[in-house]
Amino acid sequence: MSYVLAVIVVILSLVYAFYRFLNVTSGSDFADNSIDAFIIPDAGDSKLKKNVSNSETKYKADYTEEGRQILILYGTEYGCSEDIAKLLFDKIKTLNEHIELPPFQPRLINARDYKVIDFTREQVVFIVISTSGDGVPPTDSRPFFEFLHTNDIRINHVRYSVLALGDSNYPQYCKTGRMIDNRLQQLEGECIIPRHDVDMEDWSVINAWIHSIMIYLPSATLQTALDYIHHHDIIEETYSRTKPFMATLKDKYLLTIMETDVDKETIHCEFDISDSDLTWMSGDALGIYPHNNPDDVKLLLESMKCSGTETTNKLGWAYQLSEDKQHDDVYTLYDVLLKWYDLKVVKYELMELIASNITGRNELEYVYKLIKHGDSKSNCVLQTYIKKHEIVDVLNDFKSHTLPWQQILSCMRYLQPRYYSISSSPRKDNSTASVTAAVLRYVINDRQGTGVTTTYLYDRLCIGDKCPVFMSRNPDFRLPIDHTLPIILIGPGTGIAPFMAFIQEREMMKSSGPIWLYFGCRHKEKDYIYRKQLEQWSNNNVIRLSVAFSRDQEKKQYVQDKLYEDRIDIWKLIDNGNASVFVCGDAKHMAREVHTTLTYIVSDEGHMNEDAAVEYLNQMEKSARYQKDVWVV
Numbered sequence: 001m002s003y004v005l006a007v008i009v010v011i012l013s014l015v016y017a018f019y020r021f022l023n024v025t026s027g028s029d030f031a032d033n034s035i036d037a038f039i040i041p042d043a044g045d046s047k048l049k050k051n052v053s054n055s056e057t058k059y060k061a062d063y064t065e066e067g068r069q070i071l072i073l074y075g076t077e078y079g080c081s082e083d084i085a086k087l088l089f090d091k092i093k094t095l096n097e098h099i100e101l102p103p104f105q106p107r108l109i110n111a112r113d114y115k116v117i118d119f120t121r122e123q124v125v126f127i128v129i130s131t132s133g134d135g136v137p138p139t140d141s142r143p144f145f146e147f148l149h150t151n152d153i154r155i156n157h158v159r160y161s162v163l164a165l166g167d168s169n170y171p172q173y174c175k176t177g178r179m180i181d182n183r184l185q186q187l188e189g190e191c192i193i194p195r196h197d198v199d200m201e202d203w204s205v206i207n208a209w210i211h212s213i214m215i216y217l218p219s220a221t222l223q224t225a226l227d228y229i230h231h232h233d234i235i236e237e238t239y240s241r242t243k244p245f246m247a248t249l250k251d252k253y254l255l256t257i258m259e260t261d262v263d264k265e266t267i268h269c270e271f272d273i274s275d276s277d278l279t280w281m282s283g284d285a286l287g288i289y290p291h292n293n294p295d296d297v298k299l300l301l302e303s304m305k306c307s308g309t310e311t312t313n314k315l316g317w318a319y320q321l322s323e324d325k326q327h328d329d330v331y332t333l334y335d336v337l338l339k340w341y342d343l344k345v346v347k348y349e350l351m352e353l354i355a356s357n358i359t360g361r362n363e364l365e366y367v368y369k370l371i372k373h374g375d376s377k378s379n380c381v382l383q384t385y386i387k388k389h390e391i392v393d394v395l396n397d398f399k400s401h402t403l404p405w406q407q408i409l410s411c412m413r414y415l416q417p418r419y420y421s422i423s424s425s426p427r428k429d430n431s432t433a434s435v436t437a438a439v440l441r442y443v444i445n446d447r448q449g450t451g452v453t454t455t456y457l458y459d460r461l462c463i464g465d466k467c468p469v470f471m472s473r474n475p476d477f478r479l480p481i482d483h484t485l486p487i488i489l490i491g492p493g494t495g496i497a498p499f500m501a502f503i504q505e506r507e508m509m510k511s512s513g514p515i516w517l518y519f520g521c522r523h524k525e526k527d528y529i530y531r532k533q534l535e536q537w538s539n540n541n542v543i544r545l546s547v548a549f550s551r552d553q554e555k556k557q558y559v560q561d562k563l564y565e566d567r568i569d570i571w572k573l574i575d576n577g578n579a580s581v582f583v584c585g586d587a588k589h590m591a592r593e594v595h596t597t598l599t600y601i602v603s604d605e606g607h608m609n610e611d612a613a614v615e616y617l618n619q620m621e622k623s624a625r626y627q628k629d630v631w632v633v
């Protein structure tokens with residue numbers, strides 16, 4: 001029996017080794033190809049230390065020697081396209097290690113800074129761009145998109161390829177990348193690698209695209225030239241996603257009453273941004289970089305077989321603090337995990353790394369079962385596993401691992417900022433930005449899980465503490481310029497956050513435009529957040545207020561029921577009053593229900609068939625956002 005098992009293990013190991021060989025030779029093994037780029041050096045190694053400091057500036061290098069230039073242009077809302085563009089940059093640089101010809105000179109440019117580009121001087125352009133909002137380009141890439149579509153720029157000598165990032169749950173899937181690709185074709189650019197559409201950061205697609213570029217470049221004919229792009233020509237914002245401002249938490253309090261475990265825990269936080277030049281408009285969001293839960297860090301350290309006192313100098317990338325001048329400081333592993341790494345998201349590379357390291361038969365069989373169909377989104381076994389496991393769970397599932405912590409880190413994601421609609425208007429107080437957040441606590445694999453940012457804000461960040469923040473623009477979510485026009489705001493739960501800012505704004509402007517607010521929660525006495533303020537506004541005729549309590553009576557009531565009750569008046573306000581409708585909330589089904597109800601109202605009251613009603617709403621709801629204001633912890 002044991003002989004048979006031993007044979008099975010050997011066969012599995014061989015199959016896996018062969019599988020890895022196939023992947024490495026086909027270049028789709030992201031882990032193997034990327035580890036070097038991300039490995040965190042040990043503090044004592046000065047050569048590596050130098051590399052780390054360089055990595056802060058390497059993407060902004062001005063080239064003073066001739067090279068074979070390649071433009072990498074990215075447009076991003078949340079940073080993913082930028083990370084991919086940087087990875088491509090690093091990969092192209094590695095080609096120089098194997099060639100004697102003039103080096104490749106990749107240049108990395110944010111589409112926001114497109115004006116520094118002279119397309120007549122470019123030869124090869126790789127574009128990585130996401131789609132945002134309701135199928136629109138990332139906010140600060142919009143001028144570039146506009147420029148490209150309104151100017152007949154001469155690019156018939158340019159070779160290009162586009163990587164389009166998106167999410168197939170949205171109707172306008174990868175629209176920005178698709179439109180840019182079409183436009184470049186129209187302008188007679190030569191597409192050298194067909195566009196790849198990336199559904200929800202599907203790394204198998206991203207790797208395939210990068211791999212095609214790596215195959216293409218060595219044999220490509222490229223003239224050498226001296227670079228004309230100078231980074232000092234690019235004006236940077238003082239504070240941004242990559243360079244956040246350290247805001248002071250001025251105040252925080254619970255908005256709900258907690259009597260049982262299932263009761264909602266919603267908080268209000270105020271950040272002092274007075275020493276920054278940060279500005280915002282009602283409808284914008286605040287990006288917040290959290291710290292992880294120290295208990296989670298300790299559990300992870302155990303599963304990594306580390307004490308946490310291991311040291312390293314800073315990461316290849318972390319958000320930069322303007323007052324933080326000590327980039328070469330030594331950090332403990334505990335600190336690094338607390339502040340810069342995502343402890344939850346399991347990357348495929350980690351699974352591969354584990355598979356290459358463990359020896360236990362059962363564990364080997366298990367991991368092979370998970371990864372044998374690769375890292376594609378269609379590998380349901382792996383996807384289901386990843387959804388239900390955080391990194392600590394994975395390491396505990398494969399306890400026989402002997403992985404050095406540096407390698408584990410190299411397969412982890414950086415901690416991403418979380419975005420919250422700002423619930424205060426700058427017209428009222430432009431030095432204080434408020435956010436409203438539902439604290440997330442859940443059970444995963446028999447232990448307590450917590451939402452990183454919401455518990456950071458409520459449990460760990462104290463009043464007076466500082467925390468890195470930045471502004472995230474939301475230009476499609478704005479009050480009508482004409483303040484006399486009516487607005488209908490539908491915002492149950494924390495969906496009310498941006499509407500608090502809208503109402504404050506109109507109140508400050510003493511605007512005459514009617515405001516109808518539809519708010520919903522479970523119980524009048526427990527989670528009717530901002531009740532006092534809302535009722536005061538209602539009593540003072542600033543708003544017309546309608547509240548649905550879903551669990552205070554036998555028959556559940558939701559905002560859509562309230563909309564339906566008011567259907568005749570709503571139709572009049574929309575049709576005769578030219579009202580704008582805004583929807584915001586954190587539940588997908590709510591947005592769907594509201595949309596269905598609005599369609600019904602328009603078709604019934606406006607005497608249209610359903611298709612016409614949907615079309616009418618599409619036209620009318622230009623500024624409405626469904627499910628877009630969901631800033632998941």
Ligand SMILES: Cc1cc2nc3c(=O)[nH]c(=O)nc-3n(C[C@H](O)[C@H](O)[C@H](O)COP(=O)(O)O)c2cc1C
Nearest residue numbers: 077078079080081130132133135166167170173174
């Ligand atoms: C608010 C919001 C709106 C989005 N709208 C779309 C969309 O209309 N079409 C689409 O394909 N993807 C959409 N996405 C998905 C993003 O394109 C995807 O998450 C992408 O990986 C983000 O890349 P970035 O971090 O470079 O911006 C949306 C994502 C968010 C958060």
